[in-house]
Amino acid sequence: MGIVNHEKDGASGIVTTTLEAMVNWARTGAMWPLGFGLACCAIEMMSTQASSYDLSRFGMELMRPSPRQADMIIVAGRLTRKMAPVLRRLYDQMPAPKWVLAMGDCASCGGVFNNYAVVQGVDEIVPVDVYVAGCPPRPEQLIHGIMMLHEKVRGEHLSKWRQEQPIRA
Amino acid sequence: MNVIRGFATTLKHLFMEPVTYQYPEEERPFRDRYKGRHVLKRYDNGLEKCIGCALCAAACPADAIWVEAAENTDEERYSPGERYAKTYEINMLRCIFCGYCADACPTEAIVLEHEHRLSFTNRRDAIYTKTELLEPPPEGMPGTPRQVEPGTFDRAIPEMEDPK
Numbered sequence: 586m587g588i589v590n591h592e593k594d595g596a597s598g599i600v601t602t603t604l605e606a607m608v609n610w611a612r613t614g615a616m617w618p619l620g621f622g623l624a625c626c627a628i629e630m631m632s633t634q635a636s637s638y639d640l641s642r643f644g645m646e647l648m649r650p651s652p653r654q655a656d657m658i659i660v661a662g663r664l665t666r667k668m669a670p671v672l673r674r675l676y677d678q679m680p681a682p683k684w685v686l687a688m689g690d691c692a693s694c695g696g697v698f699n700n701y702a703v704v705q706g707v708d709e710i711v712p713v714d715v716y717v718a719g720c721p722p723r724p725e726q727l728i729h730g731i732m733m734l735h736e737k738v739r740g741e742h743l744s745k746w747r748q749e750q751p752i753r754a
Numbered sequence: 755m756n757v758i759r760g761f762a763t764t765l766k767h768l769f770m771e772p773v774t775y776q777y778p779e780e781e782r783p784f785r786d787r788y789k790g791r792h793v794l795k796r797y798d799n800g801l802e803k804c805i806g807c808a809l810c811a812a813a814c815p816a817d818a819i820w821v822e823a824a825e826n827t828d829e830e831r832y833s834p835g836e837r838y839a840k841t842y843e844i845n846m847l848r849c850i851f852c853g854y855c856a857d858a859c860p861t862e863a864i865v866l867e868h869e870h871r872l873s874f875t876n877r878r879d880a881i882y883t884k885t886e887l888l889e890p891p892p893e894g895m896p897g898t899p900r901q902v903e904p905g906t907f908d909r910a911i912p913e914m915e916d917p918k
Contacts, residue, residue, distance in 0.1 A: 720850035
């Protein structure tokens, strides 16, 4: 976790790097999430934002109410079929690059709600980058998922920046 | 007057210890009752506790567990008794960590421990098999399968003390 330490104290001195690494680093530094709290996971998401876990340590203190200002979307909770078009619409309104984090079992694969009313995983609707298990996940687990997403973004390549991600990757 | 009281509170908080807990660097221990990732336990002699009865799968409200049992032989013994779990899979994204599987288990083979790092970039990675779930054998004990003397292990469920 040396990278994380580095990110926080800002004591990096002089660095030479590639554009790719720099842009990816910048993207992980302030990834404003669009809060899409649908159920009990949203409570844990709020807890992650609150002072004891403080998501602003990762430059994510602002839950954007508007998709136009968001970089990532945290789908927190079970997505019903009635809500599914809304999620797709919000996702489409987000400017690229955009990432999706499915928080909790219900968002990831339907969880305990294996029935006709609940979408069995939001990856039927939008491409998901990271799935976080837990019912609901503790703030630690959500932060771990976010760190995993950061790790993924850091590994992205210049040539892939403009490519559309397929649904159900 | 109220203004001064308000500012006094602000000033007081200025000198207070920050409450933020630096998660990825500093990890606070969970409570004992916290239910995290499952572990399949072994006996002190290194044999697996799981006997493949699939009661955990029956108790699971989310249908996250898949168990396939097979017969033990004395040449290839995994667990004491007749059967062992040949396949044991838990979909961590389905599992709601309720602990009903641990309650249902007659041999106390499955226990929810405190591992919480459960994020995946792929849904397939979330299916944990016996490789990930089974704990390593105790120090100095051979793993499973192993060859044993015929007739040594014929009791599937060990004699346990009365529930407290």
